[in-house]
Amino acid sequence: MPEGHTVHRLARQHLDLFAGTVVRASSPQGRFAGGAEVLDGRRLVGTEAYGKHLLHHFEPREDGGAILHVHLGLYGAFTTGPYPAPEPRGALRLRLANEQWWTDLRGPTACELFDPLAREQLLGRLGPDPLRDDADPVLAYNRIGTSRTAVAALLMDQRVVAGIGNVYRAELLFRHRISPFRPGRDLAPEEWTALWRDLRTLMRAGVRSGYIVTTRPEHRSRRRVAPAREDRFYVYRRAGLPCRVCGAEVRRQELVGRNLYWCPRCQAS
Ligand SMILES: [Zn+2]
DSSP states (O other), rough: OOOOHHHHHHHHHHHHHTSSSSEEEOOOTTTTTTHHHHHHHHEEEEEEETTTTTEEHHHHHHHHEEEEEETTTTTOOOEEEEOOOOOOOSEEEEEEEEEEEEEEEESOOOEEEEOHEEEEEEHHHHHTTTTTTTTTHHHHHHHTOOOOSSSHHHHTTTTTTOOOHHHHHHHHHTTTTTTTTSSEEEEEEHHHHHHHHHHHHHHHHHHHSSSSSOOGGGSSSSSSSSGGGGGOOSSTTTTSSSSSOOOBOEEEEETEEEEEOTTTTTTTT
């Protein structure tokens, strides 16, 4: 599943390519035909990412403004390229295009029109997003620090922190040597402050590069400027392999329906 950095990257890319231009919208598959009709021919005035939610703001008309809300979910993806756009194929939910660029959306969990109230309601349900400058980490700690739930489950809860996915949560806890099973209320405020800062740094790097790297150079098998795929993580998808720091076998277990990875020695408590 795309994590917050991917969605923020898309927001920036779509802003670069489409903002200020009149956008043609269509739903070749038909499932968003009504929504595409509303958006078609409007000018894109801005984009916004909040956690894993992507919002496109279109110019208002007599009938009001229009906001496109997209959540990619597990399988959704955008494909983007220069004009001319290819023949529509497959389950193409939405195509946005201007005279220079096109972007195709397939397989999203949500692709719908929002009014400003729906946007407010969505943002009101989400925890702070580490990639947004307006994020307040205290709001997240208010929930974490009073919960008996395992910190690994809390970090995946979008009402607590918006934008973290399976990779960042596993890697973040490893980097701070925190057991994923520790109850949230046993996390000290200064530990949360350190986690939040690190998360911001890691996710911002993810926005810049387009991929996640959490390993420090001294823990990689090869020294390279851009770490090889197998060198990017400490524990994520490394079950059965030796921990990069202590050599213990990395473990995997299902937690709230997703695979959790951790080092039982480095993250003992
Ligand atoms: Zn270890």
